[in-house]
Amino acid sequence: xxxxxxxxxxxxxxxLVGRTVHVKVPAxxxxxxxxxxxxxxxxxxYDELEVSATDAPxxxxxxxxxxxxxxxxxxxxxxxxxxxxAFARVGVEMPRLRLVAHNSIPHGRGLGSSGAAIxxxxxxxxxxxxxxxxxxxxxxxxxxxELEGHPDNVAPALFxxxxxxxMTPEGPRHKKLIVHRGVSPLVLVPEHExxxxxxxxxxxxxxxxxxxxxNVSRSALLIAALxxxxxxxxxxxxxKLHQHYRAQxxxxxxxxxxALREAKHPAVVSGAGPSILVLASDxxxxxxxxxxxxxxxxxxxxxxxxxxxxxxxTVTIVSEPER
Ligand code: HSE
Numbered sequence: 001x002x003x004x005x006x007x008x009x010x011x012x013x014x015x016l017v018g019r020t021v022h023v024k025v026p027a028x029x030x031x032x033x034x035x036x037x038x039x040x041x042x043x044x045x046y047d048e049l050e051v052s053a054t055d056a057p058x059x060x061x062x063x064x065x066x067x068x069x070x071x072x073x074x075x076x077x078x079x080x081x082x083x084x085x086a087f088a089r090v091g092v093e094m095p096r097l098r099l100v101a102h103n104s105i106p107h108g109r110g111l112g113s114s115g116a117a118i119x120x121x122x123x124x125x126x127x128x129x130x131x132x133x134x135x136x137x138x139x140x141x142x143x144x145x146e147l148e149g150h151p152d153n154v155a156p157a158l159f160x161x162x163x164x165x166x167m168t169p170e171g172p173r174h175k176k177l178i179v180h181r182g183v184s185p186l187v188l189v190p191e192h193e194x195x196x197x198x199x200x201x202x203x204x205x206x207x208x209x210x211x212x213x214x215n216v217s218r219s220a221l222l223i224a225a226l227x228x229x230x231x232x233x234x235x236x237x238x239x240k241l242h243q244h245y246r247a248q249x250x251x252x253x254x255x256x257x258x259a260l261r262e263a264k265h266p267a268v269v270s271g272a273g274p275s276i277l278v279l280a281s282d283x284x285x286x287x288x289x290x291x292x293x294x295x296x297x298x299x300x301x302x303x304x305x306x307x308x309x310x311x312x313x314t315v316t317i318v319s320e321p322e323r
Contacts, residue, residue, distance in 0.1 A: 001090045001139050016053040016095050018321030021127030023049045025120045026160065026309040027105040028112030029187070029277045030152040032226075033237035033268040034218035040112075040156035040163050041277075042309035043185060047103045047116050049079065050318065051124040053095040066103040066113070078114060082121020083128070086143050090133045099124075108193030110271035115153030118144050119313050122158075127315035142171040153271065160312030162226055177223070179308045182230045184286040186278040187270060188293060189302040190252060199246045199272035211240040230281035233266040237279060243269050250274040252299050259296040265289045276301075 027045040031037070047066075054060070059080060061073040071077060075084070079099060087094040101120075105113045122143045126135050135143075137159070144154035151165035151172040162177045218238050225236035246269070247254035253274045260267035260278060265285065270277040280286035283305075290303050 001133060001135055016128055016321065017055045018053065018319065019128055020050055020052040020318040021124055021315050022318050023051065023120050023123045023127065023313065023315045025116040025123070025157050025313040026311075027306070028115060028153045028156045028271075029110070029185070029275075030112065030115075030156075030271040031239075031242065031268065032222060032277070032279070033243075033266075034215045034222055034239045034241065035152070035164075036215070036239070036241045037150045037152050038165060039219070039222065040152040040165065041179070041185065042156040042160045042163075042312060043111070043187065044307040044309045045104055045111075045304070046309075047101065047105050047113075047120060049099060049101045049120050049124065051079075051083070051128065052098040052319075053128055053321075054098050056096045056098070059096055060098045062100045064100075064102045066105060067101075067107055068103075070107075078117040079121040079124065082118045082144070082147055083125045084121075085147055086122050086125030086135075087129075089143060090129065092129065092133065095128075106189055106275075108195070109189050110194065110196075110269065110273045110275040111187065111189070112153040112157055112271060114196075115144070115148050115157050118147045119154055119157040123313045123315040127317055130317060138171065138173065141165070141174055145172045156309075156312070158313050160310045161308065162223075164223070177227050178310065179226050180228060180230050182282045183226060183233075183308065184280040184283045185306050185308060186280055186286045186289050187304040187306055188256065188276040188278070189304060190274050191300055192252075192274060194250055194272060194274040196272040198249060202246050202249060203242060204245060207241060214238070214240045226279070230279075233279050233281060234261070234264055237266040237268050239268065246273065252297075256293065256297055256301070260289060260292055263288075263292045265292060 155163040155165035155174040222236040225232040
């Protein structure tokens, strides 16, 4: 977060008034089976926002699509909180904002909607501060992880593709990888939600050493399977660190994953659930998985065939202040 000499001038929030930025952020699926709090995949379903710096007396917030009529329309809105966090970290006073969101990432389903909102805020701040403060990729990840608590959703939302994210004493770091072109994700979304906090509360403090070794082997294999050898995805998505501890809180998810895996489809809980991610090796396997869902599900599931997003979050300046 290298503040240029112009920050002192920009400390006056009125100097930003009139700038509008457009932000687009993909959905994400975290964990991918064995890669708890580490692996994540960006998916081609997006929240889009326009954010303007204004001199209005208060923030003006409009939400369309997912979350409309449900999320707060004041400074407690997660995107506004993330913008405020970024401005505070670089010591620039945040102007009043006009924010118009068009959301399509389902909330509370394990598809990274909170991570996407945080990344949207961080990217909006980057756009609003463009030419005044520069942010490195590591700094964007750090700002987003500070709010999200773990980096596995915010890394793919920021950078796209498959990401490995890890924590260091200097902050979170990531490596982006390009997924094999055969990999054909299918996301199954139930009608009910699941709280990430509840899911995390079901995790034990410690796990057997043999389970840790099991997950180390599968996580390493999963990288090879996703970038080079999709035929290994069924074995590579096995996990002993989180899914069975959480199964009691999402029995429908657990049942459907068992049915899909028995039919040889690499199905895992998406993030903290309750959605399911099937990492099919090709589009025809994905169609077979949909048939398993139709035959075995005891509740309604929305089947979303989603491409991998390779680009990650984008921000563009739509208009500039009049000088
Ligand atoms: N790794 C996180 C979890 C993802 O499973 O709790 C959801 O935020």
